[in-house]
Each structure stands twice: as C-alpha cells, then as structure tokens.
Amino acid sequence: MMRALLLGVAVLGLSACNVLDGTQPLPDGGRARIVCANGFTVLPVKVVDSSGKPVDGAAVSATNNSNGKSASGTTNGSGVTTAVDETLGSGVVRITAEKAGQKSAPFDVTFSCGECDCYVTPRSATLMVNVAQ
Numbered sequence: 649m650m651r652a653l654l655l656g657v658a659v660l661g662l663s664a665c666n667v668l669d670g671t672q673p674l675p676d677g678g679r680a681r682i683v684c685a686n687g688f689t690v691l692p693v694k695v696v697d698s699s700g701k702p703v704d705g706a707a708v709s710a711t712n713n714s715n716g717k718s719a720s721g722t723t724n725g726s727g728v729t730t731a732v733d734e735t736l737g738s739g740v741v742r743i744t745a746e747k748a749g750q751k752s753a754p755f756d757v758t759f760s761c762g763e764c765d766c767y768v769t770p771r772s773a774t775l776m777v778n779v780a781q
Contacts, residue, residue: 684763684764684765688733688734689733689734689759689765689766689767689768690730690732690733690734691730691732691733691741691743691757691768691771691772691773692728692729692730692772692773693708693710693721693723693728693729693730693731693732693743693745693772693773693774693775694723694726694727694728694772694773694774694775695708695723695727695728695729695745695747695752695774695775695776695777696727696774696775696776696777697776697777697778697779698776698778701727702723702725702726702727702728703723703727703745703747703777703779704723704724704725704727705722705723705747706722706723706727706729706745706746706747706775706777707720707721707722707745707746707747708720708721708722708723708729708731708732708743708744708745708775709743709744709745709746710731710732710736710741710742710743710744711736711741711742712736712737712739712740712741712759713739713740713741713742714737714738714739714740715736715737715739717735717736717737718736719731719732719733719735719736723745732757732773734759734761734766734768736759737759737761738759738760738761738766739758739759740756740757740758741756741757741758741759742754742755742756743755743756743757743773743775744775745775745777746777747777747779748777748779750777750778750779751777752775752776752777753775753776755773755774755775757769757770757773
C-alpha cells in the first residue's frame with residue numbers, strides 16, 4: 649500500500665512539472681502559458697557631430713540583414729532615437745544615420761531573440777555625422 653501511494657505521488661509530481669513547463673497539454677487541450685520575465689528590448693541610438701555634440705533631427709535607419717525588416721526614426725534634441733527595437737527580429741541589424749546629406753558609417757548590432765525575450769549586443773549605438781550646427 650505504501651509503495652503504491654509513493655508511486656502515485658511521484659507520478660502526480662511528474663505530471664505537475666510537465667504542465668508547469670508548458671510541454672504537456674492541459675486537460676482542455678491547450679498548453680500552459682510561459683511567463684516572460686523581460687520587457688520590450690529597445691536599442692538607444694545616439695547621433696553626434698564630429699565634436700561630440702548631439703544632432704537633433706537626424707534620420708536613423710536600421711535593417712535586419714537576415715530577414716529584411718527595417719525601422720526608422722528621427723533623433724530628438726538629445727540626439728537620441730528609440731526607433732530600433734526587437735520587432736526587427738533575430739540577426740545582425742545595420743544602422744545608419746543621415747543629416748543634411750551627410751551619412752554616418754554603418755554600425756552593426758546583433759539581436760538574439762528567443763520565445764520570450766530579445767537581447768541586443770552592444771546595448772547602445774553612437775553614430776557620427778559631419779554636419780555644421
């Protein structure tokens with residue numbers, strides 16, 4: 649009797665673990681929800697001139713080399729845009745900036761996205777354009 653009871657508890661414990669990790673279907677046929685811990689991943693991009701001052705109104709473009717998705721934004725008074733984010737998906741993303749016909753050198757970052765979370769390396773980007781302010 650004790651052996652059967654222990655076996656029943658072990659089976660129950662295994663079943664509960666499988667449901668919690670989302671690998672086994674729930675009784676209604678669905679799957680357990682996976683709770684994601686991190687928030688939305690945004691890459692701050694700063695654009696500066698040759699003296700290091702922020703460039704307001706620079707056009708920033710980013711394209712994922714793997715899937716072709718792109719994003720664009722304009723820098724604010726601090727020379728920063730947050731238009732580059734995880735919606736571009738996993739892969740190497742090439743970022744450029746332009747102001748008054750002057751373009752920056754390209755800057756590459758890598759987004760690594762899993763089922764829940766994305767990470768970007770490096771965690772920020774600074775681009776330089778040669779414009780008179």
